[in-house]
Amino acid sequence: MRLIRMLLLTVLSFSSVAAVADDSLAVQRLTELLNQAQTISARFSQLTLDGSGTQLQETAGQLALKRPGLFRWHTDAPMEQLLVSNGEKVWLYDPDLEQVTIQTLDQRLTHTPALLLSGDVSKISENFAISHSESGTVVDFILKPKSKDSLFDSLRLxxxxxxxxxxxxxxxxxxxxNILFLGVKMNEALDDGLFTFDIPQGADVIQE
Incomplete structure (x- = not known):
């Protein structure tokens, strides 16, 4: 539930020329990697830990993303939930509660981390200070929000x-x-119907 909420609702100082150049290179590198995929579909495995490292929750499911701003996040039973966005609205459906929550999509990347993968990547440097490291075929990016009202302190891709x-x-x-993506497929055709939601008959609807 917490990750679903973060996906929904989810200050660089010029200390030296080298630091600025590194941030600029990190932005360029991340933009290149994100822009190569206009669609993404994958399985995911999610693990949530508290500050001491104690496991709080473990779930798995399926995701689909399509630029610009379309995403679908389906968590498997027994903690089944479905989150769908058409780029303007977001539907969060809990079948156990028979409840649908409808929100306007928050376009701020610091409040909707999923938009990093499906949204306008040109806005990344406006929202985050970015650093990166490369080792062999692995590239890690650390994104720290510039806004003080972000829902998270740091994000690693x-x-x-x-x-x-x-x-x-x-x-x-x-x-x-922590979210691990499995069997990632990029740039395959995805039906736009994946990113619309029909409210089930009898479900309670909450507008936020």
Missing amino acids: SFRNKVLNDMQLIDSIGQRT
Whole structure:
């Protein structure tokens, strides 16, 4: 539930010329890797830990993303939930509660981390200070929000062989959410119907 909420609702000082150049290179590198995929579909495995490293929750599911701004995140039973966005609205459906929550999509990247993968990547440097490191075929990016009202303190994106591999979010109390992406497919045709949602008959609807 917490990750779903973060996906929904989810200050660089010029200390030296080298630091500025490194940040600029990191932005360019991340933009290149994100722009290569106009669609992404994959399985995911998610693990949430508290500040001491104790496991809080483990789930798995399926995701689909399509630029610009379309995403679908389906968590498997027994904690089944479905999050769908058409780029303007977001539907969060909990079948156990028979409840649908509808929100306007927050376009701020610091409040909607999923938009890093499916949104306008040109806005990344406006929202984050970015650093990166490369080791062999693995590239890691650390994104720190410039806004003080962000829902997370840092976000790590990792690519292996130029393909999205995993993601980690850390919040202000040290809670970590680790997401591993499996069987990633890029630039395959995705039906736009994946990114629309029909409210099930009898479901309670909450507008936020």
